[in-house]
Structure formats: structure tokens, C-alpha cells
Amino acid sequence: MTPPKNLDELMRRCHALAGLTLGQLAAEANIAVPDNLKQDKGWTGQLLEQLLGASAGSRAEPDFPELGVELKTLPINQQGLPLESTYVCVAPLTGVGQQQWQDSWVCRKLSHVLWLPVLAERSLPVAERVVGRGFLWQPDHEQRQKLQQDWEELMDLIALGGIDQIRGEHGEVLQLRPKAANSKAVTAAIGNEGEPILTLPRGFYLKTGFTRQILAKAFC
Structure with missing residues (x-):
């Protein structure tokens, strides 16, 4: 499929998927x-x-x-609630002291998102899962503030050698979690005394409470 030329074309394609199963789309x-x-x-x-x-x-x-839009699929249950947190991007674990929120990959990824809900109850076979109606989203002022605050606090902990102290509970809307295929996949980071260490790669994720609010606002 060639890239869409504009937002209207992207949304026409997106809305054409609504109501179809993953099995139907995979066959296509x-x-x-x-x-x-x-x-x-x-x-x-x-x-x-x-x-x-x-x-x-x-x-x-x-x-x-070309459109500056990021696609995020969002597994939901029968009640329309998110089933899991949403992966944003890999977190940098070294050389982070001078990074600014506006230049961060999290900020750029989340500046304009096409959310595509998928009815994906775990009891449903993959082929029977159903694509919902997608919608475009840009964070409002309050959402941007929360994202920036969480990102800055997490990045400060990384820069100060606190990577191993970070838990999923950190952050109001954004969290940092291990992201690796297995425990042998390690990457460089900073220890609590400023020494180089090896640790599991980390990724930024949006908490389900945040994506639940996004969904509620879109379909209220």
C-alpha cells in the first residue's frame, strides 16, 4: 500500500477497516x-x-x-477499556543529561497519534479479533504537562544512576519498564555511583488509566 497523501486519505483507509476481523484483513x-x-x-x-x-x-x-502521524493500536475489552499499557519507544539510558522534553522521541511520537482500537479479549482467537473505529489525537495542554513531568522525572532518575530503582508505579501517565526478548539482552546504563553498568533495555509505556481517558474523550 502506498503512503496516504494527506490526513483525509489516511482516515478514509482507517475507517474502511472498522468492523473487520484481523483474519479478514490478513487474508486481504x-x-x-x-x-x-x-x-x-x-x-x-x-x-x-x-x-x-x-x-x-x-x-x-x-x-x-509525511504526515507526522504515529499509529498506535490499542487492545480493548468488550467494555471498550484498554487491556494493557501502550508501548511508546525505547528509553535512552546513557548520555541523557542534556536531553530536553521537546526534543525527546516520546514527545515527537505522541505529538499526533492515530489510535486504532482492536477488540482483543484474550479468549478471542487472533483471527476473530475486531478492528474498531480509529481516531486522531493530539495531547491537550494538561496531558502534555503530565507527560512532560513524568518524562523529566524518569530521565532524572536515569541520569542520576537510579535506573534499578524505577518501578512501574513511577509516573502518573508515563512509565518505564524493561523491554527485552530475554534476560540476556542487556544495554549500557549508569550505576548509582556514576559507574557504567549493564542492565535490561527499558521502554516508555503509557499507563492504561491515561489511554482509558483518551478513549473516553474520543467517544463521549
Whole structure:
């Protein structure tokens, strides 16, 4: 699929997916459906990226770079509530002292998001999960403030060697969690006395309470 030329085209494509199952969409894209997503956690997002014409791939830019829009799939239950936190991006663990919020990858990723809810109750086979109605979102002033405050506090802890003290409870809307395929995947970080250490890679995630508010506002 070629990249969409503008936001209207992107949203037309997005709304055309609403109500269809992942099995139907995978058949259209000639892609095999995995039995479960334990080993293929990013499969749903990759399928929808392909169908919508996302072109960024693994490059450090929004999924639709020409439009400055990031795609985020959001697994929800029958009640329309998020089932899990939402991955944003990998967290830098070294050389972070001079980073500013406005230049951060979290800020850029979340400046304009196409949210695509997917009914994904864990009891539902992957092929029977249903795509909902997507919507565009930009954080309002209060949301931006909360995101920035959490990011700055977490980055301060990283810079001061407190990486191993950070827990999922840190942050009101944004959290830092280990992100690695296994415990052997390690990366460089700063220890509590400023010494270089090796630790699990970390990723920034949006807490479910925050995405629940985004959904409620979009569909109120």
C-alpha cells in the first residue's frame, strides 16, 4: 500500500477497516495469522501499518513521516477499556543529561497519534479479533504537562544512576519498564555511583488509566 497523501486519505483507509476481523484483513494482505501473539507481539500493529500505508518501518520517525502521524493500536475489552499499557519507544539510558522534553522521541511520537482500537479479549482467537473505529489525537495542554513531568522525572532518575530503582508505579501517565526478548539482552546504563553498568533495555509505556481517558474523550 502506498503512503496516504494527506490526513483525509489516511482516515478514509482507517475507517474502511472498522468492523473487520484481523483474519479478514490478513487474508486481504496475504499474511498468515499466528495462533497466538506471545511470540508475535507486534503482529497486529505490523498488519495494520501495511494496510494503511505506513512507511517508516523501524526508522526513528513517525509511522507516517509525511504526515507526522504515529499509529498506535490499542487492545480493548468488550467494555471498550484498554487491556494493557501502550508501548511508546525505547528509553535512552546513557548520555541523557542534556536531553530536553521537546526534543525527546516520546514527545515527537505522541505529538499526533492515530489510535486504532482492536477488540482483543484474550479468549478471542487472533483471527476473530475486531478492528474498531480509529481516531486522531493530539495531547491537550494538561496531558502534555503530565507527560512532560513524568518524562523529566524518569530521565532524572536515569541520569542520576537510579535506573534499578524505577518501578512501574513511577509516573502518573508515563512509565518505564524493561523491554527485552530475554534476560540476556542487556544495554549500557549508569550505576548509582556514576559507574557504567549493564542492565535490561527499558521502554516508555503509557499507563492504561491515561489511554482509558483518551478513549473516553474520543467517544463521549
